[in-house]
Amino acid sequence: MITYIPAIAQPPHVLSSVVDRVQRRTRLGKHGWAVLGVAFGVVLLLDLVRRLLSGDLTVALLVGYLWNGLTYGLVIGLAGVGLSLTYDLLEFANFAHGDYITVSAFVGWGAAYLIAGFGRFDPGSLFFLGVGGTLYPGDVGVSVTTAPVAILGGLVVAAAAGAVVAVTLDRVVYRSMRGMDAISLLIASIGVAFVLRYLTIYVFTQQAFGLTVSAWTYGVALPGGTVNVSAPTLLLVASSLAAMAGVHLLLTRTKLGKAMRAMAANRSLARVTGIPSERVILATWLIGGALAGLAGFMIALLQGTITYQIGWTLLLLVFAGVIMGGIGSVYGAIVGGVLIGLITRVSLVWIPASFTEAMGFLIMILILLTRPQGLFGGETA
Amino acid sequence: MSLLTVDSLDAGYGELQILYDVDLFVDDAEYVTVVGPNGAGKSTVMKSVFGLTTYMGGSIEYQGVEISGLDPEEIIHEGVGYVPQTDNVFAPLSVRENLEMGAYIRDSVPEAAFEQVYDRFPILRERADQEAGTLSGGQRQMLAMGRALMLDPDLLLLDEPSAGLAPDLVDEMFDRIDRITDAGTAVLMVEQNAKEALRRCDRGYVLVNGRNRYVDSGEALLDDEQVRRDFLGG
Numbered sequence: 001m002i003t004y005i006p007a008i009a010q011p012p013h014v015l016s017s018v019v020d021r022v023q024r025r026t027r028l029g030k031h032g033w034a035v036l037g038v039a040f041g042v043v044l045l046l047d048l049v050r051r052l053l054s055g056d057l058t059v060a061l062l063v064g065y066l067w068n069g070l071t072y073g074l075v076i077g078l079a080g081v082g083l084s085l086t087y088d089l090l091e092f093a094n095f096a097h098g099d100y101i102t103v104s105a106f107v108g109w110g111a112a113y114l115i116a117g118f119g120r121f122d123p124g125s126l127f128f129l130g131v132g133g134t135l136y137p138g139d140v141g142v143s144v145t146t147a148p149v150a151i152l153g154g155l156v157v158a159a160a161a162g163a164v165v166a167v168t169l170d171r172v173v174y175r176s177m178r179g180m181d182a183i184s185l186l187i188a189s190i191g192v193a194f195v196l197r198y199l200t201i202y203v204f205t206q207q208a209f210g211l212t213v214s215a216w217t218y219g220v221a222l223p224g225g226t227v228n229v230s231a232p233t234l235l236l237v238a239s240s241l242a243a244m245a246g247v248h249l250l251l252t253r254t255k256l257g258k259a260m261r262a263m264a265a266n267r268s269l270a271r272v273t274g275i276p277s278e279r280v281i282l283a284t285w286l287i288g289g290a291l292a293g294l295a296g297f298m299i300a301l302l303q304g305t306i307t308y309q310i311g312w313t314l315l316l317l318v319f320a321g322v323i324m325g326g327i328g329s330v331y332g333a334i335v336g337g338v339l340i341g342l343i344t345r346v347s348l349v350w351i352p353a354s355f356t357e358a359m360g361f362l363i364m365i366l367i368l369l370t371r372p373q374g375l376f377g378g379e380t381a
Numbered sequence: 382m383s384l385l386t387v388d389s390l391d392a393g394y395g396e397l398q399i400l401y402d403v404d405l406f407v408d409d410a411e412y413v414t415v416v417g418p419n420g421a422g423k424s425t426v427m428k429s430v431f432g433l434t435t436y437m438g439g440s441i442e443y444q445g446v447e448i449s450g451l452d453p454e455e456i457i458h459e460g461v462g463y464v465p466q467t468d469n470v471f472a473p474l475s476v477r478e479n480l481e482m483g484a485y486i487r488d489s490v491p492e493a494a495f496e497q498v499y500d501r502f503p504i505l506r507e508r509a510d511q512e513a514g515t516l517s518g519g520q521r522q523m524l525a526m527g528r529a530l531m532l533d534p535d536l537l538l539l540d541e542p543s544a545g546l547a548p549d550l551v552d553e554m555f556d557r558i559d560r561i562t563d564a565g566t567a568v569l570m571v572e573q574n575a576k577e578a579l580r581r582c583d584r585g586y587v588l589v590n591g592r593n594r595y596v597d598s599g600e601a602l603l604d605d606e607q608v609r610r611d612f613l614g615g
Contacts, residue, residue, distance in 0.1 A: 255481070262471045262482050272431065272465060273528065274457040274486045 019372045033369035040366070048349065057349060058224025065345045071233045071302060073321075073341020074240040079295035079314060080322045080333035081247055082166075082288030088264040088328040089284050090174070092185035098315025099196035100165050100289055105296030105306055106204060108158025109211055116142045116150035129209045129306075136210070143215035144231040144301075155239065155297050162293020165196075166285040175278075193312070200308040208307045211300055232301045243294055244334055247287070251330065256283055264328065317344070317360060324364045326374025335375060340364070382445060384409050384536055384567050385430065390439035390449075392429040398437060399425045400591045407536060407569050412562040414599070416575035416612065417588035423571040424466070426588065427538050430569070431463045432456050443536070457486055462529035466540040469525035472514030476505050476524055479513050483528030490531070498527040501560070519550040523557070530561070537561065539570040543577075555581055576613055579603050587612055 023029060028036065051057035083097045110127040117126045117140040125134045144151050169192055177185055212232070219226035251257040259280050263270040271277060292311075299314055300306040321340040325332025340360045347359040367375065383406040393399040399422045407413045415423045428434045430441055432453045441449040443459055453463070471479050480498055484490040499506035502523040508516065513524055522542060529537055542558065543551045555577055562568050572578035579585045579599040587595040587608060595608055602608050 255485070258474060258478050258481060259485060262474055262478075265471045265473050266468060269465065269469060269471065270482075272433070272453050272463050273482050274454045275482060276454060276485075 019368050022369060028369075030370055030372075033366065037366045037370055044350075051349065055224075058222075060222035060225035060227055062346075062349070063220075063222055064225075064227045065348055066342065067227060067229065067233070069342035069345030070338065071236050071341070072345060073338035074237060075295050075299045075302065075337075076314065076317050076321045076341050077334040077337025078240045078243060078291050078298070079318045080325070080337045081244070081330050082162075082291040082295075083318055084322050084325075084328060084330055084333040085260070085284050085288045087322070088330075089260065089281060090178075090185070092182040092189070093319075095186060095189040095315070096169065096192035096196060097189075097288075097292060097318070098311035098313075099193045099200070100162055100169075100292040101296035101299070101311030101314060102200055102308060103165055103196050103296075103311075104158045104162035104289075104293030105300045105310055106200060107161035108154045108293060108297040109209075109300060109306060111157035112142055112147075112150045112154025113140055115153045116140050116147040128204065129211075131204055131207065131209075137213055141213050143212045144235050145216040146213065151235070151301070155294065158293040158297035159290040160293065162289040162291070162296065163286045164289070166289025166292065167282060170281070170285045197308060197312065204308060206308060208305050210305050212304050236298050236302060239294065240298065243291060247291070247330060250287070256280065260284055317341075317357065320361055320364045324367050324374055326377030329374070329376040332374055332376030383407060384411070384444060385569065386440075386442045387426070387430065388440045388442070390426075390429060390441060391437035392425060392434045392439075393437060394425075394435055398591075399434075400429065402439070402592060403588070404593055405586055405596075407567050409535070410562065410565045410567050412558075412568045412570075412581065412583045413586070414570045414572055414578040414582040414584075415586045415588055416572060416578060417586075417594070418612065421588040422591040423588055424540055425591070427463070427540055427569065427571050430456075431461065431538055454486065457532065457534075460532070460535045461538065462532065462534035462536070463538040464525045464529045464540060464542065466544050470513040470516070470521045470528075472512065474513055475510050476513055476516070477509045479524055479528050480505075480531055483531035487532070494531050494533070497533075498530055501530070502527050502557075518546055519554070522546065522554060526557070526561070530566070534566065536567045536569065539568060541571055541573055543572065543574050551577070576603065579613075 023033065048057070048062075052059065052062070079097070079101055083094060086094050106129070110129060113126040113129055114123060121135060121140065126140070130136060141147065142150055173188055173192055174185065177188060215231040217228045217230040219228055251261055259270070259275045260283070262273070263275060263277060263280050267277070295314070296311055299310060317340050318337065321337035322333045323336070324339060325334070325336025343363050344356040344360045347356045351359060371377070385407040387403060387405040390400055390403040391398060403422075403426060405413075405415075405426065415426055417423050425434055429436070430448075432448070432451050432455070436449045439449070440447060443456075443461065446459065448456055448459060471482060474482070477495070480495055481490055484494060499509075504520055505524060505527055508520065513521065516524060526537075526539075526542070539558065542554055546554060551574065558568060558570065559581060570578065570582070579602050582599040585597065585599045585602045586593065587602065595602060595605070597605070603613070
């Protein structure tokens with residue numbers, strides 16, 4: 001049966017047609033843009049060397065930027081994997097993904113507070129992070145080193161919360177829309193995003209919560225200063241790498257993971273092969289939601305604060321990473337996320353902090369002009 | 382009792398009816414083809430048997446069990462395999478992973494099931510770890526059949542197996558199907574290449590405008606003056 005899918009319902013195609021148009025208008029083909037991009041990169045690299053040699057920029061500062069970029073990028077990549085998996089299987093961009101991140105981050109940190117302050121404070125105040133000023137981070141004293149059990153417990157709860165939120169919303173909203181065009185699903189997901197956001201505001205208000213007290217930090221001595229490697233960032237790097245390795249093993253070694261790749265590649269063939277699509281979709285939401293929860297807990301840990309906008313703000317960068325890596329490719333989402341993280345931090349060498357995210361999007365556009373399908377595009381899962 | 386009995390089947394897509402009152406049967410280990418002009422509903426017959434169309438009336442019995450209205454997944458459980466016409470391999474998966482997907486409904490896949498397919502199509506053993514997307518058209522067709530044979534079905538549905546194959550590969554493909562039926566698997570095949578299909582099969586159906594027109598042994602249909610003139614190009 002032929003199902004009519006309007007071109008606009010397929011974001012990558014829209015993007016590639018925009019990219020096509022830019023290429024034609026500017027009379028620069030793919031290769032032209034590639035040359036321009038490489039030239040731009042070479043100029044920046046030479047400038048970087050000049051700055052290092054002249055002492056404008058210290059090695060310590062640069063390494064600090066790289067380390068920050070890597071940690072930030074890993075969170076973006078982790079969140080991107082879930083987004084990419086569901087895009088791949090259900091063929092729509094889930095705009096509520098950012099708010100899955102927010103909700104599960106709040107639940108995870110509520111759990112962390114509950115574990116850390118149990119017996120010392122009122123459980124209700126703990127779980128709601130002392131909303132309304134009944135409790136302060138200094139009182140509870142949560143950090144990776146002072147309360148590792150609370151942090152790890154919170155991490156697990158955040159992942160579980162993300163999975164529950166994702167599966168529940170699929171059952172309530174998306175399942176009844178299975179097979180509908182991508183634009184309807186996308187609009188529904190924006191609705192879901194708003195519902196989650198305002199529920200979060202209803203419970204936690206618009207307050208920004210400080211979460212942690214300072215944790216153990218190791219200073220790495222480098223020419224021109226020290227780079228601080230903190231316990232939270234080490235935990236972040238270790239657990240994101242573990243989660244990514246887990247996803248890789250799942251996709252390549254397990255029957256379920258192979259079925260996910262099969263379904264992403266060819267849904268109608270998966271159906272006639274006897275792959276139970278609803279079960280595979282359920283598993284995909286579970287995994288994607290859990291990774292969103294992990295990412296949410298981590299980004300709050302990294303920043304030390306949480307607000308109702310934490311996931312939404314991250315989502316734009318997650319999209320940039322996923323698109324840059326090639327939408328639908330899990331490995332592309334990881335690489336794209338890390339690249340976005342690195343770009344936004346390393347660009348501090350040249351531009352003020354308020355513009356660094358714009359730099360991430362600029363580089364994304366440059367990469368798409370050269371490789372419209374994204375870095376890993378054309379390969380699924 | 383026949384393996385498959387289709388009786389007065391009405392079916393189509395959504396509101397659109399394609400098949401009217403179609404009768405058809407396949408016996409154990411029999412090789413049956415459906416031919417006819419474009420748009421006659423040949424593929425629709427096959428898809429209806431496999432639960433991929435909108436059922437509108439009549440009955441489809443497989444081994445005495447009514448299967449109309451069942452999902453493809455349930456029909457696979459009954460012992461029917463289906464090979465779609467195009468896009469019939471999972472391109473990013475390896476050859477072996479494709480075969481593994483063919484046996485998805487089993488909790489575990491015995492190595493012997495892979496070996497059986499590899500023995501039938503030795504090239505697949507050589508290419509076991511290669512991505513299916515890198516295979517040639519003929520090899521993909523073998524992989525698609527191999528995948529459908531992983532569960533050792535009693536009935537294999539083949540939708541235009543020669544479509545898209547280079548002419549010199551078409552004969553080989555028909556030889557392979559002969560060997561599948563020789564091994565005791567019944568085949569119901571839809572083919573564009575009507576002459577060759579009728580030459581090879583046990584029985585043939587000629588379908589026109591979604592209705593039965595002729596049914597007879599393949600040879601008899603080939604010899605029939607009327608059939609030759611109207612459907613086989615003289």
